Amino acid sequence: MRKFYGVSLDSPLMLGTAQYPSPAVLEAAFRSSGASVATVSLRREGGQGQAFWDIIRGLGVHVLPNTAGCYSAREAITTAQMAREMFETNWIKLEVIGHADTLQPDPFGLLEATEALATDGFEVFPYTTEDQVLAARLLEAGATVLMPWGAPIGSGLGLNNRYGLKTLRAAFPDVPMVIDAGLGLPSHAADAMEMGFDAVLLNTAVAQAGDPVAMARAFALAAQAGALAQAADPMEPRDMAAPSTPVIGKAWL
Amino acid sequence: MKIEVNGTAQELTAATVAEALSELGWGTARVATALNGEFLSKAARPTTPLRDGDRLEVLAPMQGG
Numbered sequence: 001m002r003k004f005y006g007v008s009l010d011s012p013l014m015l016g017t018a019q020y021p022s023p024a025v026l027e028a029a030f031r032s033s034g035a036s037v038a039t040v041s042l043r044r045e046g047g048q049g050q051a052f053w054d055i056i057r058g059l060g061v062h063v064l065p066n067t068a069g070c071y072s073a074r075e076a077i078t079t080a081q082m083a084r085e086m087f088e089t090n091w092i093k094l095e096v097i098g099h100a101d102t103l104q105p106d107p108f109g110l111l112e113a114t115e116a117l118a119t120d121g122f123e124v125f126p127y128t129t130e131d132q133v134l135a136a137r138l139l140e141a142g143a144t145v146l147m148p149w150g151a152p153i154g155s156g157l158g159l160n161n162r163y164g165l166k167t168l169r170a171a172f173p174d175v176p177m178v179i180d181a182g183l184g185l186p187s188h189a190a191d192a193m194e195m196g197f198d199a200v201l202l203n204t205a206v207a208q209a210g211d212p213v214a215m216a217r218a219f220a221l222a223a224q225a226g227a228l229a230q231a232a233d234p235m236e237p238r239d240m241a242a243p244s245t246p247v248i249g250k251a252w253l
Numbered sequence: 254m255k256i257e258v259n260g261t262a263q264e265l266t267a268a269t270v271a272e273a274l275s276e277l278g279w280g281t282a283r284v285a286t287a288l289n290g291e292f293l294s295k296a297a298r299p300t301t302p303l304r305d306g307d308r309l310e311v312l313a314p315m316q317g318g
Contacts, residue, residue: 016318026316041317044259045284049313053283056314066317074290081292082285082312153318181318203318 001227002176002198004145005091005123007062009036012193012223014064014178015216016203023055025212030059033216037062039093039201041069042083064125066093071106073113080117090123093147093180093201103153103181107134111141118142127180130164132171139175146175147201150192151182154204158188162195169196186215186222193226194234257308271298273309285312 001012014037020026030038038061043049056063065083070076073096080092096113098106105128114124124143128134135146148168151157159165160182169177179192180201189200200223209215256265258277267273270293274280286293287310293301303309 016316018316018318020316039317041315042285042312043315045279045282045311045313049315050283052316053314068317078287078290078292082287085292085294086283086285086312086314 002174004125004176004178004198009062009199010034011036011220012199012227013037013189013216013220014039014180014199014201015206016201017052017056018203019207020212021207023052026207027055027059028213029206029216030061032213033206033220035061035216035220037064037199037201039064039066039203040087041066042079042086062091063087063089064091064093065089066127067095067113069097070095071097071109073109073116076109076113077116080113080122081120084122090121091125092117092122093125093127095127105129105149107131110134111137114138114143115141125178130161130168132164132168135168135172135175139172144175145178146172147178147180149181150179150188150200153181155182156184156205157182158184159191159195162191165192165197166195183219186218189219190222190226190229193223194229196230199223254303254305256303257306259309259311265303267303269299270301270303270309273303274298274311277311279311283313286310287312 011034013035015035016039065087067076067079076096096106096109098104114126117124125145125147126138126143127147130148151160176198178199178201179197183202184205192200206212206216267276289308
């Protein structure tokens with residue numbers, strides 16, 4: 001696995017921390033999956049923030065704060081600055097949202113915020129599309145990790161544009177990339193890893209499953225299987241059949 | 254002095270942001286602050302004066318995806 005800002009992760013599974021039935025289930029999902037990264041956010045203090053932070057710290061995983069819900073570069077930059085102080089990390093999952101229905105990244109705001117934050121010492125994980133030109137611009141702006149979407153956040157559709165993602169992976173072979181958002185099933189995670197992505201980040205597919213703890217483990221195993229398969233150099237598919245059992249030596253009957 | 258705290262108008266006697274947090278019961282809480290839309294570091298809170306009509310955001314760690 002490629003490193004993320006110098007950090008090697010024990011597991012290619014990154015998990016969100018929202019929407020679980022209870023804090024106990026959240027904790028159990030992390031333990032059963034061995035997820036290496038937890039995404040968190042900042043919201044107006046309503047009294048539960050301190051207890052939540054204690055739970056996250058107790059997980060012993062890397063913390064990746066997000067700028068979810070920000071619709072402008074300015075908002076995202078301010079949120080990132082607050083998150084850096086709060087969570088004591090330079091990592092930031094940078095979301096600048098462009099549309100409420102698709103939660104699609106705003107490429108222009110994303111680029112602006114990436115540039116400003118990278119200059120300010122942040123280690124930016126930009127939540128982006130599979131657009132190769134935007135990816136190049138984000139890398140120029142100082143990001144060294146990319147987080148292309150699989151499908152719109154919370155949709156569970158899997159890898160919506162495999163061609164685009166494959167092209168992106170091939171275009172930047174040295175850049176660590178996380179498939180973030182839109183995964184619904186462990187097979188989607190395995191698919192992403194088999195395609196050569198370095199990690200997957202998901203939340204809803206686990207948190208909203210009937211049994212989040214079991215589903216978290218299923219995703220972890222699938223991501224691990226996909227990574228193993230990728231490293232094992234998969235065969236090329238072909239259109240015509242090719243017998244696997246030797247033809248020579250078959251009885252003449 | 255009237256300050257908008259997390260979107261709600263509050264009447265505060267605090268002269269600085271640090272004092273305001275104490276007055277609001279967040280003196281020891283782990284929070285991040287923004288004043289009038291700009292990040293305000295923890296270190297700057299004791300020396301940052303509050304003015305009538307200021308907008309103070311006080312954020313805490315929360316679940317996220």
